[in-house]
Amino acid sequence: MKRFPLLSGAALCCLSTFSPSTLAQTTCPALGAINLESGEAPAKIISSTVVAVPPSGLALVGTQIINPLAVSQYCKVTGYVAPQNHFEIRLPDPGAWNGKMYFAACQGFCGTLNGDFDNAGLAQGYAAVTSNGGHFSAPGFDGLWGASSPQLQQDFGYRDNHVVTVAAKKIIEAYYGSAPRRSYMAGCSKGGQGVLEEALSYPDEYDGILPFAPVYDYTGKGVIHASWVTQANRAAGDGNIIDDAAVDLVHDSVLAACDGLDGALDGVVGDPLTCRWKPSDLACSPARPKACLSAPQVHALTQLYAPPTNRFGQLLFPTGNTVGSENAEWKLWVNQHLPTRSFNYQVAQQQMEFLDFARWPQDILNSDPYRFDFTRDPDKLQRGRTLYDSTSVDLRAFAARGGKVLWQHGWADASIPAKSSIHYYLRAVQQYGLPYTSSFFKLYLLPGVTHCGGGPGSDHSDALSALDNWVERGQAPQKIMTYQLNNGALVRPRPVWPFPGVAHFSGSGSPDDPAGWAVIDRGFGSLYPPARVVTYERPYSEVRDRSKTD
Numbered sequence: 001m002k003r004f005p006l007l008s009g010a011a012l013c014c015l016s017t018f019s020p021s022t023l024a025q026t027t028c029p030a031l032g033a034i035n036l037e038s039g040e041a042p043a044k045i046i047s048s049t050v051v052a053v054p055p056s057g058l059a060l061v062g063t064q065i066i067n068p069l070a071v072s073q074y075c076k077v078t079g080y081v082a083p084q085n086h087f088e089i090r091l092p093d094p095g096a097w098n099g100k101m102y103f104a105a106c107q108g109f110c111g112t113l114n115g116d117f118d119n120a121g122l123a124q125g126y127a128a129v130t131s132n133g134g135h136f137s138a139p140g141f142d143g144l145w146g147a148s149s150p151q152l153q154q155d156f157g158y159r160d161n162h163v164v165t166v167a168a169k170k171i172i173e174a175y176y177g178s179a180p181r182r183s184y185m186a187g188c189s190k191g192g193q194g195v196l197e198e199a200l201s202y203p204d205e206y207d208g209i210l211p212f213a214p215v216y217d218y219t220g221k222g223v224i225h226a227s228w229v230t231q232a233n234r235a236a237g238d239g240n241i242i243d244d245a246a247v248d249l250v251h252d253s254v255l256a257a258c259d260g261l262d263g264a265l266d267g268v269v270g271d272p273l274t275c276r277w278k279p280s281d282l283a284c285s286p287a288r289p290k291a292c293l294s295a296p297q298v299h300a301l302t303q304l305y306a307p308p309t310n311r312f313g314q315l316l317f318p319t320g321n322t323v324g325s326e327n328a329e330w331k332l333w334v335n336q337h338l339p340t341r342s343f344n345y346q347v348a349q350q351q352m353e354f355l356d357f358a359r360w361p362q363d364i365l366n367s368d369p370y371r372f373d374f375t376r377d378p379d380k381l382q383r384g385r386t387l388y389d390s391t392s393v394d395l396r397a398f399a400a401r402g403g404k405v406l407w408q409h410g411w412a413d414a415s416i417p418a419k420s421s422i423h424y425y426l427r428a429v430q431q432y433g434l435p436y437t438s439s440f441f442k443l444y445l446l447p448g449v450t451h452c453g454g455g456p457g458s459d460h461s462d463a464l465s466a467l468d469n470w471v472e473r474g475q476a477p478q479k480i481m482t483y484q485l486n487n488g489a490l491v492r493p494r495p496v497w498p499f500p501g502v503a504h505f506s507g508s509g510s511p512d513d514p515a516g517w518a519v520i521d522r523g524f525g526s527l528y529p530p531a532r533v534v535t536y537e538r539p540y541s542e543v544r545d546r547s548k549t550d
């Protein structure tokens with residue numbers, strides 16, 4: 001949990017100069033009396049109280065940089081939409097409200113309600129909302145709540161964010177006397193799928209979205225790619241072919257070969273697409289008898305970087321892991337540390353066991369990632385795809401209303417490969433053309449950044465302001481500045497340009513001097529046209545037919 005120290009100063013300064021709204025003291029508790037028990041999002045408010053911002057400031061989660069305003073207190077509203085879609089809304093005082101709404105979608109398997117997700121918006125004057133994804137559950141990859149619970153599965157897949165949005169807009173209007181003039185939504189991983197799903201299925205609800213490393217192909221990633229990785233690295237006794245030491249060996253070799261391709265030896269591969277390193281470069285040989293990979297290791301690593309395919313060679317997911325993503329996160333997602341299973345194993349096992357089928361355990365065919373059959377089993381996942389996947393690139397209804405997409409993904413993500421985001425973008429371009437697509441949709445790939453932030457790269461940016469500026473003033477973002485947040489200080493500045501632009505350093509000094517970086521537009525090259533993924537071929541109208549998921 002990070003705290004932004006500037007905010008504490010802002011909060012302290014304004015407690016003495018800005019009289020806390022007596023209006024809030026009256027209207028906030030009064031929210032509990034409004035009746036929301038009708039319509040498609042029947043809701044009840046559990047509590048509504050004014051909360052003072054502590055001198056230490058608002059706790060922040062995520063990668064949003066804030067420009068703190070004078071938020072000295074807020075109205076905290078908790079409640080739920082039937083049956084179990086719990087939410088927390090944090091409302092700035094009427095005098096501090098910017099007239100807009102910010103929704104932070106839950107991530108992972110959701111199941112918790114973390115009001116601090118609101119703070120990236122609250123601190124900048126937004127009425128901010130977050131939810132639990134439609135259920136409460138244990139931390140980590142716990143899918144048990146989904147057992148024989150089609151309603152909770154639907155809520156998690158697509159309904160929770162929608163109904164909470166509907167209820168939140170009513171509450172915001174009740175509090176301020178007017179509905180939000182603009183609404184934005186942000187989320188990473190499963191949260192990224194959630195914001196994309198909103199734009200696809202409920203295009204009137206948001207004016208701009210901030211997907212970060214979205215698992216838009218929830219089934220393809222969570223079951224198929226996760227099982228592929230699990231099987232590729234399986235050694236006798238369910239150990240690892242590429243163990244933690246081999247991961248380090250590989251990463252050092254990749255860095256030696258490709259760190260400098262972006263012009264800066266800064267411990268980060270800036271453009272993995274130009275990195276020609278391959279596993280056989282580390283193969284053991286008479287010339288390299290030590291610090292090398294055995295033949296089975298070369299084979300396993302090749303499989304890990306390769307996309308999942310069936311026995312006919314057809315593509316089941318757009319990509320394998322990314323060269324340069326061999327890091328601490330890789331060791332968690334790919335490697336077993338028995339008795340703890342890899343994250344990929346846990347995700348695939350829990351999805352197949354509890355989330356993809358209506359009746360547990362009667363319907364379960366196989367919940368062992370080691371036994372997933374890439375030729376026979378993908379067809380058994382159609383119900384899960386209908387519930388959880390947002391693979392359509394048809395954002396036309398969203399764009400027609402002026403909706404904008406500012407999409408980010410870390411290149412060093414060892415969970416959801418960044419190339420899956422590229423694949424989505426290229427499919428959109430293939431379907432609707434580059435001029436149209438880029439007019440409302442920009443993709444930013446962040447070098448050295450791991451899943452949802454972290455890693456050796458620069459993960460923080462003021463993406464929300466860039467999006468707001470685009471929506472409100474029509475000023476499309478180009479370069480965005482990214483930083484690491486280190487003890488409250490913004491360090492390691494790096495400009496990032498929209499894909500396919502690549503940042504290259506040609507300065508003579510430190511790569512921390514942003515003036516030394518410029519953009520190279522290397523085009524789509526061999527990436528285009530995007531390879532055909534057979535699992536995306538199902539008619540979208542059929543995928544959207546959710547009447548069959550009860």
Ligand SMILES: [Ca+2]
Pocket residue numbers: 258259260261262263264265266267268269270
């Ligand atoms: Ca570099």
